[in-house]
Amino acid sequence: MNYYVASSIINFISSLGVSLFVFLTNRQGSRNRWFIVFSASVAFWAFGYIFWQLAVETSSALFWIRFAMFGSIIIPLSFSEFVIRLVHHDDSFGQIRIVNYLTGLLIAFFSFSVHFIQDVQPIMAFGFWPRPGIIFYLFHLYFVLNVLLSHLLMFAETAKRRGLMRKQIFLVFMATTVGFLGGMTNHFLWYAIKIPPFGNVTISICVVIMAYAIVAHRLMDIEVIIKKALVFAGIVGASACAVSIPVAVAQFLLGGAIGVSPFWLMISGIAIAVLIYRPLERSLLELTDKYLFQKKVDYRKLLKEATEYLSELASLKWQARRVIAFLVYKARIKNASLYAYQSHAPGSLLLQASRPRLKVKGHRTIAFSHPLLTYMLDQIPRGAIQLAHIEAARKQEQNRWKQKELWEIIHLLKDHQAEAAIPCFTTDTAKRARKKKEARLIRGVLFLGPQKSDEVYKEEDLDVFFTLGQESSIAFENARLYDEQILRAHELERTNQELNNAQTMLMRSLDESEQSRKEAEKSREAQRKAKEEALEAKKKTEEMEVELIRREKLLFVEKLVKGIAHEIFNPLQPVVQYVDRLNHVFVELFTLCDEFKYEIPEEGRRQMFEQFDLFREATKVIEERIDHLYHVVDTLSQMSRADDQSVKSIDFKIYWTNAVSVIQAQTHGDTLQEVPAKEDIPPNLPPVMANAVQLTQVFLNLYRNAIHAMDGKAEKEVSIRAWVDESDPAFLTISFSDTGSGIPTDMLPRIFDFGFSTKGTKGQGIGLNMCKTIIERFGGTIRCESEFDKGTTFLIRLPIAKEKKRVD
Numbered sequence: 001m002n003y004y005v006a007s008s009i010i011n012f013i014s015s016l017g018v019s020l021f022v023f024l025t026n027r028q029g030s031r032n033r034w035f036i037v038f039s040a041s042v043a044f045w046a047f048g049y050i051f052w053q054l055a056v057e058t059s060s061a062l063f064w065i066r067f068a069m070f071g072s073i074i075i076p077l078s079f080s081e082f083v084i085r086l087v088h089h090d091d092s093f094g095q096i097r098i099v100n101y102l103t104g105l106l107i108a109f110f111s112f113s114v115h116f117i118q119d120v121q122p123i124m125a126f127g128f129w130p131r132p133g134i135i136f137y138l139f140h141l142y143f144v145l146n147v148l149l150s151h152l153l154m155f156a157e158t159a160k161r162r163g164l165m166r167k168q169i170f171l172v173f174m175a176t177t178v179g180f181l182g183g184m185t186n187h188f189l190w191y192a193i194k195i196p197p198f199g200n201v202t203i204s205i206c207v208v209i210m211a212y213a214i215v216a217h218r219l220m221d222i223e224v225i226i227k228k229a230l231v232f233a234g235i236v237g238a239s240a241c242a243v244s245i246p247v248a249v250a251q252f253l254l255g256g257a258i259g260v261s262p263f264w265l266m267i268s269g270i271a272i273a274v275l276i277y278r279p280l281e282r283s284l285l286e287l288t289d290k291y292l293f294q295k296k297v298d299y300r301k302l303l304k305e306a307t308e309y310l311s312e313l314a315s316l317k318w319q320a321r322r323v324i325a326f327l328v329y330k331a332r333i334k335n336a337s338l339y340a341y342q343s344h345a346p347g348s349l350l351l352q353a354s355r356p357r358l359k360v361k362g363h364r365t366i367a368f369s370h371p372l373l374t375y376m377l378d379q380i381p382r383g384a385i386q387l388a389h390i391e392a393a394r395k396q397e398q399n400r401w402k403q404k405e406l407w408e409i410i411h412l413l414k415d416h417q418a419e420a421a422i423p424c425f426t427t428d429t430a431k432r433a434r435k436k437k438e439a440r441l442i443r444g445v446l447f448l449g450p451q452k453s454d455e456v457y458k459e460e461d462l463d464v465f466f467t468l469g470q471e472s473s474i475a476f477e478n479a480r481l482y483d484e485q486i487l488r489a490h491e492l493e494r495t496n497q498e499l500n501n502a503q504t505m506l507m508r509s510l511d512e513s514e515q516s517r518k519e520a521e522k523s524r525e526a527q528r529k530a531k532e533e534a535l536e537a538k539k540k541t542e543e544m545e546v547e548l549i550r551r552e553k554l555l556f557v558e559k560l561v562k563g564i565a566h567e568i569f570n571p572l573q574p575v576v577q578y579v580d581r582l583n584h585v586f587v588e589l590f591t592l593c594d595e596f597k598y599e600i601p602e603e604g605r606r607q608m609f610e611q612f613d614l615f616r617e618a619t620k621v622i623e624e625r626i627d628h629l630y631h632v633v634d635t636l637s638q639m640s641r642a643d644d645q646s647v648k649s650i651d652f653k654i655y656w657t658n659a660v661s662v663i664q665a666q667t668h669g670d671t672l673q674e675v676p677a678k679e680d681i682p683p684n685l686p687p688v689m690a691n692a693v694q695l696t697q698v699f700l701n702l703y704r705n706a707i708h709a710m711d712g713k714a715e716k717e718v719s720i721r722a723w724v725d726e727s728d729p730a731f732l733t734i735s736f737s738d739t740g741s742g743i744p745t746d747m748l749p750r751i752f753d754f755g756f757s758t759k760g761t762k763g764q765g766i767g768l769n770m771c772k773t774i775i776e777r778f779g780g781t782i783r784c785e786s787e788f789d790k791g792t793t794f795l796i797r798l799p800i801a802k803e804k805k806r807v808d
Contacts, residue, residue, distance in 0.1 A: 022039070147176075183203055323446075349445060678717060705767065
């Protein structure tokens with residue numbers, strides 16, 4: 001019997017054993033059934049492999065290799081279906097799975113034909129190695145794709161899953177990876193690659209890992225009573241395989257070179273296995289004690305270690321975690337949970353620690369009114385309760401109310417996966433709690449899961465845990481007080497910090513408020529200044545516009561006056577000379593006539609003297625008119641020159657007496673007509689603040705507009721009146737009226753707008769706007785009252801000079 005026969009026998013026994021075990025213990029569910037098919041197909045392949053290796057004839061070898069490969073066709077299909085159900089994708093990959101089924105059926109149909117395996121031939125140490133047909137290549141692709149995709153699916157799921165499911169998938173992934181990698185070493189020789197199938201024995205390793213997953217991690221949801229022995233046997237088998245692998249390698253690599261028979265190599269391997277059996281057994285006992293928990297717990301030693309654990313003062317959470325860790329790792333309990341009393345939750349016990357974490361949500365507190373705590377009080381002085389005893393008591397209880405309470409206790413224990421529950425209180429507290437029936441005196445509850453050895457808790461075990469609970473209650477109470485002191489210190493520190501923060505924030509708020517107030521004041525001051533600057537800028541802009549217009553007009557007047565002066569002064573010079581000469585001639589003539597007057601008849605003399613009087617009167621009128629022309633031209637020349645812009649105190653009566661002739665002369669030149677101005681200006685009016693030249697421009701503009709407005713009227717009259725305003729004695733009111741056509745009511749609000757004119761295209765819309773600007777510059781106002789076809793009145797109010805100054 002060579003290595004390949006031995007490894008095939010091991011593969012057959014292990015695969016068939018696992019398949020039968022799952023079939024007999026739990027064959028419910030498609031996942032378990034496909035695993036049975038998968039394991040059975042491996043056993044089927046291993047069975048055919050054995051007889052193929054033992055065959056001595058070509059026909060027998062050909063039959064058994066085809067027999068073995070028929071099982072190999074079922075392996076990838078059953079494996080992929082098992083993996084799909086393992087990761088809970090039962091309804092996925094529908095079309096792909098149908099194609100997979102059809103491909104498997106097609107290959108199986110040709111499995112015993114020459115299209116799959118043509119014949120057998122010798123190669124290396126094998127006398128009857130199969131030669132593949134065309135269908136084999138399809139099978140090889142079908143095999144590799146199923147295995148590869150299934151492993152990719154498991155790898156992806158391990159990244160998504162957590163807890164037990166992740167461990168199960170990971171173990172299956174590792175086991176089948178090892179098994180398929182070893183089994184696929186058979187494929188090299190099919191393609192004439194001279195590498196022997198030395199990895200066959202890894203299939204048994206795959207079975208061992210799967211068995212461990214079934215036992216330790218409930219892969220098939222099987223509660224195993226004999227799991228310790230089964231896993232122990234599997235570990236021994238795996239160790240034996242580990243020994244046989246190097247022996248097999250030595251057989252093929254060194255056997256031919258040194259001339260040693262395979263039989264003697266096998267005997268040497270068995271001898272080595274016998275020699276290492278005892279050391280291997282001791283090592284395996286330690287491993288099973290660590291992972292499979294076959295070693296008994298020394299509870300006396302356990303209690304001593306627990307006392308040392310609990311002697312250290314720490315927080316309640318930390319103390320609870322240490323107790324739970326101690327129970328899980330030292331006492332070898334699968335799971336444990338601890339509830340303890342805290343002063344901030346006076347009506348219940350709070351969950352402090354649990355390992356592993358509780359899967360059932362909502363179990364974070366146990367109220368003191370819960371039947372479990374009441375039942376524990378009835379069990380004092382022992383106090384420990386077991387799930388099995390509670391279930392038995394419920395069956396025997398006749399009182400329905402008691403049955404309900406016992407059922408609540410059972411339900412609570414099962415939610416915690418606990419086999420027993422231990423109360424935590426000292427001996428003195430226990431006596432008081434039992435006497436007064438006060439569950440509030442219970443300081444905590446320990447929930448103990450099954451022991452890792454799967455043994456039932458004995459009375460002595462529970463007594464040890466009850467003693468541990470009493471020791472824990474003292475430690476828990478000290479830890480609770482320690483937590484309260486720490487909490488008070490933290491609260492005091494937090495209060496001080498909050499007070500400091502509040503003080504800092506208050507000071508900051510006050511500073512920010514003061515800063516905001518100052519900024520608001522600055523903002524208001526800035527707005528006020530900006531408003532004043534804007535008004536000042538507007539006023540200056542308007543003044544500049546008026547000044548620009550005034551200067552343009554002055555420039556025009558200056559040019560005009562210069563032209564008039566040139567045209568008037570030049571002709572007047574000879575006229576003045578001739579008038580002087582006429583006066584001299586008249587004097588001489590009058591002297592001669594006076595000498596010879598008696599020689600002239602009386603009638604003639606009378607007529608002559610009449611002519612002399614007419615001549616003298618005519619020359620006098622000419623001289624007066626020449627003087628008037630000189631005065632007008634001189635006044636216009638003065639107006640055309642740059643004047644003083646300052647606002648001064650002036651006597652309006654004197655001002656008007658000097659200005660009226662200039663205004664009339666100027667308008668007479670414009671309109672070739674002269675309309676007298678009717679005056680009503682008292683002589684004792686107080687002086688006003690104005691600029692004489694600019695005020696003349698205002699009245700000149702108003703007078704000119706009045707002349708134009710009265711054009712075509714039979715009665716033409718301009719009147720000017722002045723009086724102190726009785727409603728406001730600080731102002732002098734001047735009324736300038738005409739008997740013109742008046743201004744339409746809808747135009748009155750706009751007559752002072754720049755660019756607006758009642759004359760249409762004939763006007764420029766500048767004059768009245770300039771008048772308004774000048775009057776407002778003096779600090780006065782101007783407004784208009786008009787009645788259509790009856791006349792217009794402009795009311796000007798000028799400020800009266802407050803101080804007595806030199807009157808211009």
